[in-house]
Amino acid sequence: MKYRLFGIILFLLFIAWGTLDGLVEGDWGRLEGGLSNLVVFFEESMWPPNWSVLEARSYPVCEEEVGFFCSVGYLGMMETLKIAFVSTVLGFIGAISLSSLAARNLTPLFVSIPVRVFLSAVRSLPSLIWAILFVIVIGFGPLSGVLAMTFYTVGYLGKLQYEVFEGMGNDPLEAGRAMGLSRPSIFFNIVIPENGNHLLSQLMFMFEYNVRHGTVIGIVGAGGIGYYISTYLKFLQYDKVFALLILIFIVVVLIDLLSLMVRSFVNEEGDVRKPTWLTLLMKARKRKQTSVEEA
């Protein structure tokens, strides 16, 4: 079994290598000097990161006591977070309404198939293309970003959700059906509580995804930190771009930690009460005291 798996991986690697060779038409020479180019580019243009992006902008005049709150980094990141938050919430509501109709164990085929096709159609356009479309239709700004990411969230999250619903055990659904619960009642009282952990996890993942993609859609003028990244790229200010990328990385890590905390309320890991370092130290101290008293 182990050797078979190893063989499959080796075979897939071979196929991937062959395909890549076809794509570059055998011209591997262009890789030559790539690493040294990267080192030169990083040392000369990106390092050290220019943290002036976290200082107050010269215009418009900052009216805040702390200059950071008027900085490009803060304003851009906050706008990206707001766009991501609103589009995740709206997208989640849209996605859950549609995924309840797309799951084959919850609805008949004549309902689920058209809804699945619709979700695939929405998902087939990347958020960047949605952003370009909305920038054309309603102009530059965060509203285009919100609409673009909402549509993409509906398509993407909808698929994740209906797959989770289809994977759930059939027993609670059958018990509900036999009892005579209506379809909406089964969905709200059985399906959602049973899959709460997955739904929360997907919601947090989608928020993080939207924060990361907020940077991309900003480049086409749909608001957020991406707008500033795009501007700095145009003026070859890579050190500032690097500082903003570090900021995005920190925010993504913080969202991941937040996600871990939120999910701990619903997942089964919470059922196992692991000892904390504090309790272990207290126990050790107690044991030491008892042995001293006994001596």
Add this chain to the structure above:
Amino acid sequence: MSDTAILSLEGLIIGYDDPLVEPISLEVKPGEIVAILGPSGIGKTTLIRTIAGLVRPLGGSFELNVEPRGGLGYIPQRLGLIRHATVAHNVSLGARMRVKWSLDMFKERKERTFEAIRTLGIEDKASEPVRRLSGGQQRRVATARTLAQRPELMLADEFLGELDQTNVDIVLGAVQDLVKSGTAVIMVEHHEDNAKNFATRIWEIKDQRFIDLPIEEWVKYHSEKEEEE
């Protein structure tokens, strides 16, 4: 108690592709407790799932004379509980089926829920997620859900399995109360002793044959058969 049949089977043929048992025709009246006996894989669960409306019969027909909303209570083999929801939420699903829309709806639903929880002795677990409970406690939750529902027909698939005698007594005691109010019970059972102590009627499936006897006759039939052997 009314004498109208709660369930009527007319030449019912059960199975998925091929018939599992000979055609079944019978009636179940309110207050009856039927235990279905037979070896594993013989069609006991299929029969109960067919009556629950979850499997389409291959032939014949059946008529359920119960209210469409909440008249039928069903405890599947794996209990059908929502593992991530609390005990109270699971039990309240049964209660919500029978409480009609009114201003006092939520109060009445809560009362029913906690009455069932208390009857099954799991009030200290009411706010715990079901996944944290032991197998026996989960079976009590599933029974409490049906108790809160107060159905006219209760279908239970091996719901006494894995239970110790104390838990069996608690669960059967609760179901007895339900039966006194007119509920008919059809349960798949592996332990003949439980069937003998609790049921009023036995359905036995053996070699595709279906035997339907009142408990006294079934006991007599079996003792005669054992003597013959």
